[in-house]
Amino acid sequence: MIKTVEIEVLLYKATASTATLSDKAIAWWTNSKYSHCELVVDGTTIAVHPDIIEATEYVGVTEDEFDIVDIHLQVTEEQYDNFWKYVSTDILGKEYDWLGIGASQAVKVGVQDNNKWTCSEATSKMLQVLGASRFWSVHPGDMNPGDISEILTGVR
Numbered sequence: 001m002i003k004t005v006e007i008e009v010l011l012y013k014a015t016a017s018t019a020t021l022s023d024k025a026i027a028w029w030t031n032s033k034y035s036h037c038e039l040v041v042d043g044t045t046i047a048v049h050p051d052i053i054e055a056t057e058y059v060g061v062t063e064d065e066f067d068i069v070d071i072h073l074q075v076t077e078e079q080y081d082n083f084w085k086y087v088s089t090d091i092l093g094k095e096y097d098w099l100g101i102g103a104s105q106a107v108k109v110g111v112q113d114n115n116k117w118t119c120s121e122a123t124s125k126m127l128q129v130l131g132a133s134r135f136w137s138v139h140p141g142d143m144n145p146g147d148i149s150e151i152l153t154g155v156r
Contacts, residue, residue: 006043007071015033030144037120055092091117120143
């Protein structure tokens with residue numbers, strides 16, 4: 001059976017009133033207006049932060065802080081179930097990939113720990129697992145929030 005999955009990609013603006021100096025530095029370094037991203041799938045937010053990787057009920061965000069990109073994917077029940085299995089076993093409860101963010105974004109040598117995640121790496125990978133064709137040819141570890149925005153909207 002085919003079902004429509006409602007997805008929101010949340011892109012955190014480094015210009016938001018709550019943006020930190022590190023948010024602004026990330027956006028500047030990646031030549032983007034974004035410093036962070038999260039994925040909402042059918043009302044569940046999957047977020048990768050330096051201190052925690054978690055799935056929580058989506059409670060909404062403000063337009064001051066986030067741009068939201070809506071995606072609707074047609075998937076089979078098996079794809080949908082496999083997505084949530086992947087999230088629960090391979091993403092949730094893992095650690096933040098500090099080495100990966102430094103190596104893939106700062107010096108571009110592409111070193112990542114396969115058991116750790118950055119926000120854009122996890123978001124890209126989850127979109128791949130869900131079958132979002134625009135992400136099939138990307139390497140998730142090389143992605144930053146601006147790259148994700150550019151793939152989805154044409155704007156960094």
